[in-house]
Amino acid sequence: MNSSPPSSDVQLSAAELEEQLDELLEAAFTPGRRTNAIAKKLAAHPAEVQRFVLHWCAVTAQTHSQVAYLFARHVLEALETMDRPDVQKWLLHAMDLYDRQGLYPAIAVLKAPKDFAGAGVDHAQGVYLEEITGVLELFLRGLSGRAMKLEPADPPHTDTSTLFLPSRLGRFPAKDDNFRLYKALAVHQWAQTHFGTFFPDLAAELRAYPDPDKARKLYHLLETLRLDAVLARHYPGLAREILSLRGEALPAEFQDAAAELEAPGAGPKQSLEWMENLLAQPLPPPWPYMGELLPERAEAERQQRLRRDKAALQAALAHMQPGAKPASFSLRRENSANEVAADFVLLADGRPVVLDDEVKGLLHSIDLDLGDIPPDYLTPAGGGGYAPAGNPKEKEMAPPEGGYAYNEWDHQRRHYRKNWCTLRELPSGLGDAGYAAEVLGRYGGQVGQIRRVFEALRGEEKLLRAQKNGDDVDLDAAIAARTDLRCGREMTDRVFTRQERLERNIAVLFMVDMSGSTRGWINDAERESLLLMCEGLEKLGDRYAIYGFSGMTRIRCEIFPIKTFAEPYGPEVQRRIAGIEPKDYTRMGAAIRHLTAKLKEVDARTRLLVTLSDGKPDDFNDPYRGVYGIEDTRMALIEAKRAGIHPFCITIDQEARDYLPHMYGAVNYTIVSEVRQLPIKVANIYRKLTT
Amino acid sequence: MEGHALPPEEHFITVEPYYEPTGDEIAVFEAAYRNRLPVLLKGPTGCGKTRFMEHMAWRLKRPLITVSCHDDLTASDLVGRYLITADQTVWVDGPLARAVRAGGICYLDEVVEARKDTTVVIHPLADDRRMLPMEKLGLELEASPEFMLAISYNPGYQSVLKELKQSTRQRFVALEFDYPAAPLEQKIVVKETGLDEARAAQLVKLAAMTRNLKGSGLDEGASTRLLVHAGKLMMDGIPPAAACRGAIARALTDEPEMLAAVDELIATIF
Numbered sequence: 001m002n003s004s005p006p007s008s009d010v011q012l013s014a015a016e017l018e019e020q021l022d023e024l025l026e027a028a029f030t031p032g033r034r035t036n037a038i039a040k041k042l043a044a045h046p047a048e049v050q051r052f053v054l055h056w057c058a059v060t061a062q063t064h065s066q067v068a069y070l071f072a073r074h075v076l077e078a079l080e081t082m083d084r085p086d087v088q089k090w091l092l093h094a095m096d097l098y099d100r101q102g103l104y105p106a107i108a109v110l111k112a113p114k115d116f117a118g119a120g121v122d123h124a125q126g127v128y129l130e131e132i133t134g135v136l137e138l139f140l141r142g143l144s145g146r147a148m149k150l151e152p153a154d155p156p157h158t159d160t161s162t163l164f165l166p167s168r169l170g171r172f173p174a175k176d177d178n179f180r181l182y183k184a185l186a187v188h189q190w191a192q193t194h195f196g197t198f199f200p201d202l203a204a205e206l207r208a209y210p211d212p213d214k215a216r217k218l219y220h221l222l223e224t225l226r227l228d229a230v231l232a233r234h235y236p237g238l239a240r241e242i243l244s245l246r247g248e249a250l251p252a253e254f255q256d257a258a259a260e261l262e263a264p265g266a267g268p269k270q271s272l273e274w275m276e277n278l279l280a281q282p283l284p285p286p287w288p289y290m291g292e293l294l295p296e297r298a299e300a301e302r303q304q305r306l307r308r309d310k311a312a313l314q315a316a317l318a319h320m321q322p323g324a325k326p327a328s329f330s331l332r333r334e335n336s337a338n339e340v341a342a343d344f345v346l347l348a349d350g351r352p353v354v355l356d357d358e359v360k361g362l363l364h365s366i367d368l369d370l371g372d373i374p375p376d377y378l379t380p381a382g383g384g385g386y387a388p389a390g391n392p393k394e395k396e397m398a399p400p401e402g403g404y405a406y407n408e409w410d411h412q413r414r415h416y417r418k419n420w421c422t423l424r425e426l427p428s429g430l431g432d433a434g435y436a437a438e439v440l441g442r443y444g445g446q447v448g449q450i451r452r453v454f455e456a457l458r459g460e461e462k463l464l465r466a467q468k469n470g471d472d473v474d475l476d477a478a479i480a481a482r483t484d485l486r487c488g489r490e491m492t493d494r495v496f497t498r499q500e501r502l503e504r505n506i507a508v509l510f511m512v513d514m515s516g517s518t519r520g521w522i523n524d525a526e527r528e529s530l531l532l533m534c535e536g537l538e539k540l541g542d543r544y545a546i547y548g549f550s551g552m553t554r555i556r557c558e559i560f561p562i563k564t565f566a567e568p569y570g571p572e573v574q575r576r577i578a579g580i581e582p583k584d585y586t587r588m589g590a591a592i593r594h595l596t597a598k599l600k601e602v603d604a605r606t607r608l609l610v611t612l613s614d615g616k617p618d619d620f621n622d623p624y625r626g627v628y629g630i631e632d633t634r635m636a637l638i639e640a641k642r643a644g645i646h647p648f649c650i651t652i653d654q655e656a657r658d659y660l661p662h663m664y665g666a667v668n669y670t671i672v673s674e675v676r677q678l679p680i681k682v683a684n685i686y687r688k689l690t691t
Numbered sequence: 692m693e694g695h696a697l698p699p700e701e702h703f704i705t706v707e708p709y710y711e712p713t714g715d716e717i718a719v720f721e722a723a724y725r726n727r728l729p730v731l732l733k734g735p736t737g738c739g740k741t742r743f744m745e746h747m748a749w750r751l752k753r754p755l756i757t758v759s760c761h762d763d764l765t766a767s768d769l770v771g772r773y774l775i776t777a778d779q780t781v782w783v784d785g786p787l788a789r790a791v792r793a794g795g796i797c798y799l800d801e802v803v804e805a806r807k808d809t810t811v812v813i814h815p816l817a818d819d820r821r822m823l824p825m826e827k828l829g830l831e832l833e834a835s836p837e838f839m840l841a842i843s844y845n846p847g848y849q850s851v852l853k854e855l856k857q858s859t860r861q862r863f864v865a866l867e868f869d870y871p872a873a874p875l876e877q878k879i880v881v882k883e884t885g886l887d888e889a890r891a892a893q894l895v896k897l898a899a900m901t902r903n904l905k906g907s908g909l910d911e912g913a914s915t916r917l918l919v920h921a922g923k924l925m926m927d928g929i930p931p932a933a934a935c936r937g938a939i940a941r942a943l944t945d946e947p948e949m950l951a952a953v954d955e956l957i958a959t960i961f
Contacts, residue, residue, distance in 0.1 A: 138952035141907055142900040143959065183955065237932075238959035469767045481775070493775055606851055646851040661906070667847055671907055674948075689850055 012050055014043035024057045025069045038072050045076070052084060056091055058438070063520055067098055070110040078113030089128055090116045093167065096130060099520035126170030127178040134673050136186055143235075144190060156291030158189035159301040160198055171288065184242045184289035191227040192293070196268050200302075200370065203295040205272065215275060217283055220293035222261060222271040229262035246287045253281050302369050309369075310377050312626070313362045317380040319412040320346075320353055329378040331363075344373075356411075358627045406590045408554065411631035421554045421590035428548060428560035431578025433571065439531050443679065447535050450683045454536040457691060458504065463497055470496030506690055507543040507565065507604035511595055513613040514550040514560065515586040522614045522652055523582050525678035529612065530562070530577050532679045533686065534569050542690070543604065546573075549591035550583035552620045557590040558583070565602055587624055588617040592636035592647070599645050608689070609640055611649045612682070616659055634663045650685055652678065702754035702795065710739065710746035711879055716866050720747050723864045729817040729840040731860060734868030737914025740843050743868070744798045753837055754795035756786045760805035766812050769799075770825055782828065787812065791823045794837030802842040803853040810859055816840050817862035847911060870915055873899065879915060884922030890931065893960050894918045897935060900956045901943065908949045913939045931961040 012020075018039035025033055042050055053075050060068035071091055078087045090113055098106035109116060129152050140148040140163075153164035163186055169178045192198065209215035232239035250258065257274040260266060317329055332345040344363050345352050355363075366373055405419035440447050464470070466477045474497040481491040510533070512526055530546060537544045548560035562580065563573045592609070599607045617629035624632070637647045649669040651660065660669045672681045723730050724747075732740045741757070748755035758769065769787040773780040790797035799805070799813075815822045815831075817840055823832040842863065844855050871879060873895050880891040895918065902912030917939050924934035940953040 134948045135951045135955065138904060138907060138949060139955045142903045142952060142956045145899075145903045235959040237957075237961045241958070469765070469772050485777070491775070495775065608851060648851075666906075669906070673908070690852060691850060 011047040012043065014039045017042050017050065017054075020054060021057065021072060024054070024061050025072065026061075026065050030065070030069075033069050035072070038076075041076055049079065056088070060091065060095065062435075062524055063095065064098060064103070066103065067094065067106055067110065070107055074110055074113050078116075081114055082116075087113075089130070092130060093128070095521065099522075125173055125175050125178065126168055127175055127182060129165055129167045129182070132179060132182060136182060137673060139183070140186060140190060143187070144194065148186075148190060150186070156185045156189065157294045157297060158193055159294070159297040160193045161301055161305070163189045180241055181245060181289060184245050185291055187231070187238060187242065188224070188227065188289050189291065191231060192223070195227055195230050197223050197227070197293070198295060198298040198302075199268050202268075203299040206295060209279070211279075214283060215279065216293060216295065217286070218278060219271055219275045220290060221284065221286065222257060222274050222278075223268065223293070224287065224290055225258050226261040226266050226268075226271055229266075233264065242289060245289050248285060250284055251281070253278065254284070306366065306369055309362050309366050311381075313359065313366070313377055314379060314381040315623075316359050316362070316412070317378065320348065320359075320380075327380070329380065330375075331373055331378065404594060406557075406593045408589055409632045409635035411628060411635075421557050421587065423551075423557040423559060423590045423594050425559045425561060428562055428576050429579035429581065430575045431580070433575055433578075435527075435578035436531055436571075436574035439528050440535065443528070443532060446680060447532060450532055450536040451539045453687060454540040454683075457687065458540055464500050465497055466492070466494040467496045467498045468494055470498030472497045504540070504542060504690070505605035506608065507599065507602040507606070508537075508545075508608040508610060508686070508690075509565075509595055509599050510544065510546045511591060511609060511611045512546065512548045512562070512580060513586060513611070514548040514580060514583050515614070515618070516582045516584055517586075517618075518614050519582040521675045523580065525652070525675045526612055527577055527580050528679040529682040530580075531574065532683055534563075534573070534577075536683050536686070538569055543602065545598070546577070547591075547595055547598075548580055549588070549595075550585065551587050551590075552584040554587065554590075554619075554624075557587050557594075559591060559594055565598075585619045586613070586615070586617050587619045588613075588629070589632035589636040592633065592640060596636070596640040596643055596645055599640075600643050606690070607645045609645050609647045610686070610689075611647070611651075613649060614652045630659050630663055637664060648685075648689060650678075650682060698789075702748075702756055703752070704745055704749040704755060707749055708742060708745040709882060710742055711871065711875055711882075713869075713871050713875065716743065716868075717747070717750070719864065719866060721751070724751055724839055727821065727836070727839070728864050729842070729862060731855075731863035731865045732841065732843040732868060733846055733865055734843075735845060735847050735870070735911050735914060737916030738868050738870050739915060740868050741798075741800065744796070744841060748796050751796070753839070754790075754793060755798060756790045756795050757798045757800060758786050759800045760802050760809075762804055762806065764805040764809065766806075766808045767827070769809060769812055770823065771827075773827065787816075788823060788825065788832060791816070791832050791834045791838050794835035796839045796841060799840075799842045801845065803844055803848070803855055810856070813840070813842070813859065814862065817859075870898070870902070870912075876915055876918070880918050880922050883919045884926055886922045886926060890925065891922065893931070894921055894935070897939065897957060897960050901939070901953060904949070904952070908946060909943060911943070913943060917942055932957055935961070 018035050021035040021039055025035060042053060045053075053072065056075075057068050057072050060071050071094070075087065075091075078090055082090065090109070093116070094106045094109040097109060129150070133150055137148065137150060140150075149162040151162050151164050152167035154166045156165050158164060165182060165185055169181055171181060172178050206212050206216045206219065228239060228242060231242065257278060261270055261274065327348040330347045330350075332347060344355070344360070344367075346355055346359070346363075347353070363373060366377060403422040403424045406421045406423055407416040407418055408420040409415075410417050465474050467474070474495055477492070478495040481493075481495050485491040510530065512530065518526065534544075534546075543565055544563070545565045546562035548562055549558065550560075551557035560580075562576045563569065567573065588611075592611075595609060599609060617633045618625050619629065640647050647664060647668060649660065649664050650672060651669065652672055652675055660671070663669075670685055672678050720730060720743075732743070734740055744755060744757070758764070767785065769785045771783055771785040771788045774783050775781075784792070787797050787799075789795070799809075802809075802813075812823060815824060816834060821834040821838070823834065825832055844860075870876060873892075876898070877888065877891045877895045880886060880894055881888060884891070886894075898913040898915075898918055901909065905912050920942075921934045921938035924938055925931050929937075935957045936954060940950055940957060943953065944950055
């Protein structure tokens with residue numbers, strides 16, 4: 001275990017520090033990385049600080065050594081202005097940026113620790129978005145019934161798909177108040193999208209005024225009055241909190257507007273009218289929870305959504321043409337009882353066709369954005385053929401040598417595409433030999449706990465004595481009971497023995513997402529989860545195997561055996577786990593079919609297929625992205641269930657969760673929202689799943 | 692176990708238990724009873740399955756014998772066993788045998804929790820044989836015509852070992868239960884707690900919010916039973932937010948993050 005930070009309290013010398021840093025940061029192999037100066041400065045600090053720096057260097061280096069190097073270079077500067085928990089937050093903020101946006105934004109943050117420290121008035125009481133994203137996401141999901149995406153950005157605003165919040169708030173001296181402000185900002189934006197602030201022509205209407213900026217701000221203020229009143233009617237407690245954040249009261253000229261907009265039944269058009277009336281008045285200062293109203297951003301997002309929807313609708317129509325010839329489509333709007341969601345009947349050459357949920361959803365989404373479906377949206381995509389561009393002769397393609405061929409489900413055809421995917425088993429890469437020891441050391445206490453918990457689950461064949469009922473008489477107990485009775489004492493009725501059968505007969509296969517999107521924390525979390533699981537499963541005695549999957553396009557699906565059922569857990573497996581790295585895409589169907597076949601060969605009463613993944617099925621430049629992939633994956637899972645296998649999915653998907661129940665069934669998945677909790681969670685989920 | 696071994700005739704329910712039907716479940720249950728078919732109740736915890744059974748037992752004027760199944764419950768716990776007394780062994784009927792003899796309704800609550808050997812006694816009782824094999828006595832007990840078997844099962848559990856086998860479930864008439872629709876749930880809360888309409892509506896709204904979180908960290912949303920608990924606390928003078936935190940948030944989860952989120956949701960309403 002060379003790469004771990006020292007655990008003693010001894011202050012290290014510059015030379016010792018340099019040696020450790022060199023190893024952690026791979027300085028010898030990377031030109032331009034000099035640890036000499038860093039080590040010299042660090043040597044002057046107490047052992048505690050040295051340990052802190054080395055520890056976080058080690059953690060960061062696992063994700064990216066350049067990020068770790070920059071951290072080492074700037075950490076001492078950061079420690080001058082921030083205390084250690086804040087320095088940690090600074091680093092984690094940079095790491096999250098790296099995961100989300102790539103190397104350069106992360107470097108920018110690491111190079112300027114002073115900016116980060118200066119971002120708030122009082123950083124001891126400031127609240128970071130990362131700290132509260134989990135709670136806030138759950139809160140919004142509870143409030144609105146659907147998942148809302150949260151992203152850091154300044155100023156706070158929404159584009160109707162995502163809520164953008166500042167990455168840090170330090171406006172108030174108390175932490176609770178800063179959190180309350182976060183909540184108010186988020187709820188205010190959600191209310192804008194939910195109660196109609198962004199109606200279709202808003203951006204154009206506001207642009208028409210001589211001072212569009214003032215018009216926009218005034219409209220925003222008036223809408224805030226209206227939305228707060230709506231919230232007060234539905235969520236009195238929430239509205240109280242929001243109102244307490246309001247700054248100055250509005251001038252007298254605004255009272256009439258407030259009275260009308262706060263009455264039930266008021267809409268955004270009334271706000272627009274009052275905005276015209278009040279445009280001559282000076283603009284009152286905004287309240288802190290309002291953020292910005294950016295109709296242009298909302299409009300851009302709407303346009304993008306429309307483009308996506310239009311293309312998807314046209315592609316779907318191309319597949320729905322009844323004959324070989326291009327058909328002409330038209331729509332009839334059915335007047336249903338509720339005016340919000342009109343029902344559509346789609347006619348192909350005058351005859352109604354059956355709509356699947358995808359097309360229905362698209363029609364509604366377009367109808368919501370535009371108020372109608374223009375005829376050009378109903379032109380099927382060119383060609384009307386099946387083959388996506390670039391694969392002209394795919395039907396004849398035979399599986400290349402050495403691969404397994406698997407069918408794929410085409411939900412629009414309602415048929416399998418025969419031998420469509422070619423899958424190969426490739427040897428997996430070997431990682432650092434010290435990695436496993438380092439991780440297990442870091443999770444020390446928890447590893448012990450997992451081992452103990454799993455050990456307790458282990459059922460063994462044993463003879464239970466002194467039972468109330470059983471197959472045979474427990475002679476010892478019976479004699480003791482008789483003796484008791486003769487002596488006038490109360491006798492026990494526990495005089496039987498019972499054979500307790502070995503209850504656990506479980507084989508589990510872990511299917512690990514190795515797609516490119518897992519780069520960063522998620523990949524780290526997956527590897528750590530697997531190591532912890534192995535430790536637990538070794539104690540438990542359940543048979544298990546681990547396979548990674550990735551691939552690009554249907555002819556290059558790849559499976560990487562990490563541990564087969566037959567192979568014992570050892571240093572070799574540990575190195576393969578350490579070597580799990582992000583590769584290409586997620587074509588899940590073929591992988592599930594291949595691993596289902598593997599599991600079927602195992603003789604066990606209960607067979608489990610656990611998927612560790614970070615999102616929905618996806619493939620490169622391919623219809624696999626979207627509904628097609630979800631439907632194929634779903635079909636592969638149904639096949640697995642038919643074969644007597646229980647599929648279960650553990651996902652770190654932060655956003656669209658709506659497809660999971662459809663794919664896995666209502667109870668066969670779980671979402672871990674915080675990546676860093678994954679390793680502990682996976683063991684707990686497995687325990688719950690199998691007891 | 693001894694608690695269940697009360698004479699079955701003491702289990703007659705004389706006062707109508709309050710139950711609000713959400714569909715045609717009463718008619719279906721009565722038809723199943725007339726035709727001697729066993730019934731399977733499916734649904735999340737606290738949505739009224741047990742109350743429904745009490746109501747039906749009252750309606751059909753049969754004694755109700757409820758057995759809460761647990762993972763140590765064996766077939767002999769249901770059928771009966773020999774007890775050793777002073778100088779002899781005495782046979783004591785288990786709750787299922789008592790119900791079979793007396794023509795009662797035997798309700799096995801959360802049947803998947805019981806040991807697998809209980810299927811041996813459930814299967815012959817649940818099909819047209821209507822027999823209870825009593826292995827230790829070497830006889831088979833024929834069920835009296837009034838006897839009925841009902842079991843309950845929560846399909847929301849995420850355990851691969853606790854699924855009801857096809858061979859078992861296909862013997863039963865299944866009734867699906869879920870949380871009642873908002874207006875009905877509000878009515879139930881009012882009726883059960885005496886709370887006013889407005890505050891009952893707030894509780895129902897909170898329940899809907901927690902049910903949105905199912906699958907995102909909560910195994911189940913707040914059940915109607917939890918709403919009734921919170922309502923009772925409120926009627927007793929506990930401030931609404933404190934009542935909900937105690938009776939709902941903390942009853943649902945131990946996870947600090949989830950607790951914080953549910954507490955925030957409570958704060959939006961009260």
